[in-house]
Amino acid sequence: MATSAESRILEKARMGEKLDDVFVLDCHGHIGPSFIHHIPGNDKDGMLKTMDRLGVDVFCISGEAGISCDHRVGNDLVADAVASYPDRYIGYASINPNHAEEAAGELERCFDTLGLTALKIHPTFHVYPASGPNYRPVWEFAARRGCPVLAHTQGGDPNAAPSAYDGIAREFPDVPIILGHAGNTRQGVEEAVEMAGKHTNVFLDLNFSTFYYGLVEDLVRRVRIGQLIYGSDASWNSMSYLLGIILYAKIGDTEKIKILGENAAPLFGIKR
Numbered sequence: 001m002a003t004s005a006e007s008r009i010l011e012k013a014r015m016g017e018k019l020d021d022v023f024v025l026d027c028h029g030h031i032g033p034s035f036i037h038h039i040p041g042n043d044k045d046g047m048l049k050t051m052d053r054l055g056v057d058v059f060c061i062s063g064e065a066g067i068s069c070d071h072r073v074g075n076d077l078v079a080d081a082v083a084s085y086p087d088r089y090i091g092y093a094s095i096n097p098n099h100a101e102e103a104a105g106e107l108e109r110c111f112d113t114l115g116l117t118a119l120k121i122h123p124t125f126h127v128y129p130a131s132g133p134n135y136r137p138v139w140e141f142a143a144r145r146g147c148p149v150l151a152h153t154q155g156g157d158p159n160a161a162p163s164a165y166d167g168i169a170r171e172f173p174d175v176p177i178i179l180g181h182a183g184n185t186r187q188g189v190e191e192a193v194e195m196a197g198k199h200t201n202v203f204l205d206l207n208f209s210t211f212y213y214g215l216v217e218d219l220v221r222r223v224r225i226g227q228l229i230y231g232s233d234a235s236w237n238s239m240s241y242l243l244g245i246i247l248y249a250k251i252g253d254t255e256k257i258k259i260l261g262e263n264a265a266p267l268f269g270i271k272r
Contacts, residue, residue, distance in 0.1 A: 024230070026060065062092035072102075079116060204229070220251050
């Protein structure tokens with residue numbers, strides 16, 4: 001039977017009230033200007049206002065520049081947000097694999113100087129395969145530091161298809177690998193489900209650019225609940241929209257609470 005706290009989740013959503021009695025960790029977000037389009041309110045203070053309105057406790061962010069052209073600029077923006085609001089933001093360090101000679105030094109700088117604690121890669125934007133040698137410093141660094149890696153996935157993209165992470169998950173079984181967007185297409189979702197079934201260190205980020213009816217319910221049926229976590233892709237996407245997809249899903253309140261934050265907390269060193 002649902003507890004009183006759990007039974008209020010959907011009611012709060014329908015009333016437009018923030019989730020102040022449920023721990024919410026958004027595992028997938030960005031900060032700073034985008035190279036594709038203008039995004040209002042995408043700085044550390046603007047996004048914090050949205051988090052407070054919705055009841056999002058912790059937001060894991062990478063820099064827009066870091067997943068595109070300039071990882072140093074992007075990482076610095078993330079570090080500023082983390083330093084300003086250390087209890088609200090968790091910082092992803094990103095590197096551009098096309099500048100492989102900078103990777104090792106930049107990762108050390110991000111963790112040892114800037115205070116970032118997780119890693120993010122975007123093989124689609126960088127047009128470089130996730131399993132390629134220039135990304136290897138990321139996986140080896142994650143294994144040494146014991147931190148998670150949020151990895152963009154896109155069904156049909158040979159650089160970033162969920163299946164592209166199969167060998168990586170096998171070689172680095174102690175590295176939590178979060179498949180961003182859970183494949184992002186029907187083909188990608190099928191591959192992501194297969195990956196989660198094969199590897200206990202693989203987690204699916206329920207943040208979709210392309211979404212079809214019943215997808216959350218389908219994943220809850222087919223994937224171990226502990227491997228499903230909430231992400232919004234804000235400020236690219238609407239944090240409230242992706243949050244609503246979880247809140248209104250036809251699944252139990254216990255499952256919602258796990259997806260919204262309980263499953264992700266230990267990956268990022270948060271004790272609940």
